[in-house]
Amino acid sequence: xxIDYAALEAARGRIRSIHLGGHRTPSSARGLHHVALFSSDxxxxxxxxxxxxxxxxxxxxxxRDYKGSSHFFFDIGNGNLLAFFDFPGLxxxxxxxxxxGLHHVALxxxxxxxxxxxxKLEAAGVPHDMESGASIYFRDPDExxxxxxxxxxxxxxxxRIL
Numbered sequence: 001x002x003i004d005y006a007a008l009e010a011a012r013g014r015i016r017s018i019h020l021g022g023h024r025t026p027s028s029a030r031g032l033h034h035v036a037l038f039s040s041d042x043x044x045x046x047x048x049x050x051x052x053x054x055x056x057x058x059x060x061x062x063x064r065d066y067k068g069s070s071h072f073f074f075d076i077g078n079g080n081l082l083a084f085f086d087f088p089g090l091x092x093x094x095x096x097x098x099x100x101g102l103h104h105v106a107l108x109x110x111x112x113x114x115x116x117x118x119x120k121l122e123a124a125g126v127p128h129d130m131e132s133g134a135s136i137y138f139r140d141p142d143e144x145x146x147x148x149x150x151x152x153x154x155x156x157x158x159x160r161i162l
């Protein structure tokens with residue numbers, strides 16, 4: 001199967017002209033409350049996100065949807081949370097990236113923090129890939145792909161996206 005890249009770029013241009021031209025109305029949302037991922041080991045997840053990545057744990061409660069399961073939250077800045085569920089007794093199998101599923105979670109950190117966290121990932125032996133000098137991609141203990149982006153919120157690789 002060959003891909004017609006010129007047609008794809010033309011389609012993006014058409015979408016830009018239809019949907020991005022003129023005045024943009026304000027969003028009806030106040031922000032991202034939380035993204036929820038799975039944790040197979042609460043202590044390991046806390047060590048990774050709080051101790052390694054420096055996202056403070058804010059709360060842990062029982063999951064209202066599954067008795068004995070925990071729902072816990074990390075502060076990722078600006079009033080946003082990264083949440084996790086564990087499901088003791090259920091074999092959820094390993095994380096898989098699938099079409100229609102979660103691809104990755106991208107988190108903005110300032111450049112000084114980005115460098116510090118890159119060093120911490122390296123010191124901890126966490127495999128990672130760097131892209132464009134501003135992104136670090138790696139996997140959490142349950143294999144979810146995480147990106148640390150040194151660009152400010154609303155920017156990506158030097159371009160305004162918001």
